[in-house]
Amino acid sequence: MYFLIITFGFLLAMRGARPAPLQKPGDGLERILRNAADFFLTTSLILVLWALATAVEKIQPIALEYEVLGFGIAAYLFSRFQKKTDAFFFSVFASVFMIHSRQIDLFHGLSLVWAVSAGIAIFQACFLGLRYKLLFSDTPVSMRGWPSLCLLAGCISLVLWSLESLVF
Amino acid sequence: MKLPESLFSRLFLAYLPFMVYPYGFFKAGVAALWIVVFLWITVAFFWFTRRIFPDRSLKCAFFLWLIVWAQAVWTLTKLPPYWIVSVFFLAPVSFLEDTVKPGHVRVFSRQVPKYFFERALAGIGFAGFVMLLALVRGVGEKHLGIHAFEQPAGMLLVIAAVAFLWKNQPYQGRR
Numbered sequence: 354m355y356f357l358i359i360t361f362g363f364l365l366a367m368r369g370a371r372p373a374p375l376q377k378p379g380d381g382l383e384r385i386l387r388n389a390a391d392f393f394l395t396t397s398l399i400l401v402l403w404a405l406a407t408a409v410e411k412i413q414p415i416a417l418e419y420e421v422l423g424f425g426i427a428a429y430l431f432s433r434f435q436k437k438t439d440a441f442f443f444s445v446f447a448s449v450f451m452i453h454s455r456q457i458d459l460f461h462g463l464s465l466v467w468a469v470s471a472g473i474a475i476f477q478a479c480f481l482g483l484r485y486k487l488l489f490s491d492t493p494v495s496m497r498g499w500p501s502l503c504l505l506a507g508c509i510s511l512v513l514w515s516l517e518s519l520v521f
Numbered sequence: 522m523k524l525p526e527s528l529f530s531r532l533f534l535a536y537l538p539f540m541v542y543p544y545g546f547f548k549a550g551v552a553a554l555w556i557v558v559f560l561w562i563t564v565a566f567f568w569f570t571r572r573i574f575p576d577r578s579l580k581c582a583f584f585l586w587l588i589v590w591a592q593a594v595w596t597l598t599k600l601p602p603y604w605i606v607s608v609f610f611l612a613p614v615s616f617l618e619d620t621v622k623p624g625h626v627r628v629f630s631r632q633v634p635k636y637f638f639e640r641a642l643a644g645i646g647f648a649g650f651v652m653l654l655a656l657v658r659g660v661g662e663k664h665l666g667i668h669a670f671e672q673p674a675g676m677l678l679v680i681a682a683v684a685f686l687w688k689n690q691p692y693q694g695r696r
């Protein structure tokens with residue numbers, strides 16, 4: 354789950370939504386929290402729907418056979434309905450698939466979704482805060498852009514790695 | 522000539538799913554090659570069928586294409602479907618935007634080989650990028666015993682170094 358948080362937290366931070374101006378970190382923080390809530394609700398809804406589909410005897414074999422297709426279509430439709438970005442769709446799809454592949458019960462699955470959503474929100478909030486601080490530092494031109502972004506993401510990942518064993 | 526930074530951002534974002542895959546050098550290489558082959562198939566398929574789809578449904582068709590193939594590959598090989606993220610970032614997705622209209626390009630014009638050559642290069646570059654990082658990961662993890670390389674944290678620091686070198690590559694004028 355830690356791998357999922359870092360990978361898709363970073364993807365959502367870079368391509369997840371129309372970026373709020375870095376000069377107003379409050380707006381960015383609000384968007385991160387709203388996106389995390391949307392992510393939690395969308396992923397949970399798909400997991401609940403899948404649990405319902407597997408509970409009905411007639412649909413069960415189809416649901417088990419075409420799980421990736423079902424998750425993908427559901428994630429795409431829900432993302433489009435909420436007018437979310439493509440990165441949001443991919444993140445929901447990957448999270449649903451990974452949590453489902455652990456073969457755990459629904460309530461354990463939902464608690465994992467909550468942990469992943471919170472983890473992604475923490476990653477994005479830290480990333481936003483560090484990028485904001487970077488605005489006021491004399492970063493050399495050669496380090497601006499992807500080098501500094503990857504460095505920041507790497508440092509946040511190191512911190513979250515130390516917390517991983519406490520949560521998962 | 523300098524390699525453009527937009528190419529690096531596409532390669533890097535396409536590499537992200539490989540942080541989730543727990544693969545060594547060989548398996549990562551095979552997965553990367555599959556992604557490249559599939560990218561070429563996707564580009565060729567949508568190049569020739571672009572006009573069949575109405576503008577509004579093109580994006581849906583593209584994502585449905587990805588999801589159906591993710592299901593097929595999962596059924597056949599048990600490769601988790603995260604690889605479609607790589608295909609999405611490598612594909613020229615600008616054609617999915619409503620504002621972009623298809624141009625009148627003849628099949629036997631000069632633009633066609635140029636278009637496919639650029640996609641072929643992006644695919645080869647991506648496969649090389651993945652294999653390089655898989656090699657660094659393997660060496661760091663197994664030979665040097667640095668546990669950070671098992672995690673995304675270590676790979677992000679390596680990518681930061683690669684990004685620095687990419688950004689500061691010397692300019693070489695045409696001879």
